[in-house]
Amino acid sequence: MFNSFKYNRTLKIVWGLSLVSLILIILSTYIMFSDKKEVERQAAEVVAAKSQRASVFAEELKPVFTNPKKLLIESIKVNINLGPVSVAEDGSLDVPKNWNEGGWYRKASKPGEEGNLIINAHYDDNYGRPAAFWSLNKVKEGELVKVIDAFGKTYTYKVTETFYLDIKDPNRLDIFDSVDGISHITLITCGGVWDPRYGTYNKRFVVKGDLYVPGEYAGREGEEAEGENVKSENVENT
CATH class of the missing domain: 2.40.260.10 (Sortase)
Incomplete structure (x- = not known):
């Protein structure tokens, strides 16, 4: 005979596992996206710092003309x-x-x-x-x-x-x-x-x-x- 109790229990487990998997996928995607944003932000800061240093050096390296x-x-x-x-x-x-x-x-x-x-x-x-x-x-x-x-x-x-x-x-x-x-x-x-x-x-x-x-x-x-x-x-x- 069909055991409805066992079926419902199995179904709940499957749905639970599916939900957990979905949450893990969403969480992983969010973490990856956040990490990418953080990497991009850090890269932008490095570029800005290098540019600032370059401009300072450029000022110091300008030729000096005299009389x-x-x-x-x-x-x-x-x-x-x-x-x-x-x-x-x-x-x-x-x-x-x-x-x-x-x-x-x-x-x-x-x-x-x-x-x-x-x-x-x-x-x-x-x-x-x-x-x-x-x-x-x-x-x-x-x-x-x-x-x-x-x-x-x-x-x-x-x-x-x-x-x-x-x-x-x-x-x-x-x-x-x-x-x-x-x-x-x-x-x-x-x-x-x-x-x-x-x-x-x-x-x-x-x-x-x-x-x-x-x-x-x-x-x-x-x-x-x-x-x-x-x-x-x-x-x-x-």
Whole structure:
């Protein structure tokens, strides 16, 4: 005879085991899902920490640029010390106090730095004798210009163009612009003919160049740049 009691008991056991299995499956799935979320969270924290450390190191590893100390143009045998200059009261760029030195504009870019490194020097002195940039107008496109900074590091620029610029040219200040993210150099001296009305030459000779070698240590040249002492002289006009 059919034993309903035994059947019901067996059925309850089967249902109980099925329910336990289902609970175990759900619990395992939940644990796996939670573990995955935790792993993803921990991985995200690791990535964020690495990114933060990388940004800190990136700040510390940024190149440091400093003041130029010496200018060398081998093609015209120029080897001069550099000192800072500012803007004069009339808005023009000041000139060095020494006929045989160059001046770098203190608010312009440093050697190797993005922007425009601006250096000027005298063409001649008050008696018409050659000064620091007497031969600058002989520089040719493609020639190299070297600048040694205060760390003794050399930055090399390749000349890209040379030209004369009228002192009354309304766009004359455009030569100082630099918006392309490259390190440039601009060298300036007097040119043209003497204009007694203004007490200066009627043109400026300009040499422009782009950074050619990112930087190499100057060695002996840098040491000599620091060791040279040149007597300063007062200047009335460029």
